[in-house]
Amino acid sequence: MAASSLTNVFSDIAEMFQTANPEADVKLIFAGSGSLREQVIDGAYFDIIATANQDVMDALIEAAEVTDPKVFARNVLTLVSPIDQQPPISSPDQLRESNLLVGVCIETVPCGALTFDYLTSAGLKPNIVTKEQNVRSLLTKVLENELDAAFVYVTDAQLHPDKVISIPLLPKHLKAANYPIARSAGSDTSELALKFLEFLGTDKVLSLLISYGFLLP
């Protein structure tokens, strides 16, 4: 199980892992981190879980659902805007103009929490018209030109270099998202699970993570 913002990179990693270990059959479940937590607490079966924030992982540790958590990647936010936006947005300060349609993730999901941290710290009050439940649906609205700007992860912005431009945020107001990964406390295929976790540390995977725009811990 993995957070939605890991969709592309984990699909690649799973393929690489299966090529290296033909006996493994990796099944991927992607959802928002909060939704993953609820699924696990409701008894969903999994071997490995990667979330987009520490709080969710902490809750799972407390519920004794997972063991051996470790941060394997980090991600930061960026501001994206449609590539043909007129006039183009070149600085987050332009969000002060109230006529721009701005989208964010809702406060209760990791990317939203980080966004509102940033807005408060930078003293920005943009014209927010939608608070989406996940990054992907937010990004779609930018790709369709239905939003002038949105706060998404660098890794999401990087998936569509031909359709969106990424406007860097001010680092001093910006916190990074930690991606912890852990094993199920009750998994009976833990040998393969351990192998997968080990595989995450290989150079091949690390360079893949970097190529997707993730930072290493």
Added chain:
Amino acid sequence: MKSPPSVQRLPLVVRLAASTGALFLIIPIVGLVGKASWSSLLLDLKNELVLDALQISITSSIAAALLAVLFGTPLGIAMARITNKWSVVLRSIVLLPMILPPVVGGSALLFALGRNGIFGKPLFQTTGLILPYSWAGVVIANLFVALPFVVLSVESGHRLLDRRYELASASLGAGANRRLTSITLPLLRPSILAGGLLAWGRALGEFGATITFAGNMPGTTQTLPLAVYGALETDRQLALAISLLMVSLSLFIVITMRQHWWSHR
């Protein structure tokens, strides 16, 4: 009045299958009711997020149901009378939103009426009006999925009408308008009501088209189903409380429908 044949007379296998079917529908509701914490229910519901969502849900679904009746009734009557080869095409298009995944409907609305959509772009350029992210956008998403219910109900109601009333009034010299207002519409009243209530219920529960087309903004476009979806990730008790509220609202519609609809049969 003849009493209906007794259930006990049905073959055992029919009774078993019927019970399974009923159980399948009842079990999830039992789960919902059983999991709820009744003591904090009212407190959960008395929060601003829920009250805002309730208000948006009620107003937008009623607006959508009224619009559905306003436009769906004429469309249903027209469809019952069109007999040429185009009727099949028209009927398919009108019924499509009933089986289309609502998310697809929402995307279609976005491509058509969004700020950058085929019709939405000229609208924005000439009037500055943006339909997504607004209450009007929620109503449009609701109307898209609810309209077919009125059309279908009115059309089938119209097919069952006794045409002799209209023919008789025509022979007595009543014009097309007079026939419509004093014969056809009164006879169609139960179908229009049933269709309108179904449309209302469907609009109240609308999720996919709304979140795709109108977005999710607490206080502006966040309806009760959208609030449940959000709360499921953060606050299970709140999600349960909103769900129970939705169950009550839907029950109210179903019961109203029974009273209006069944009593005419």
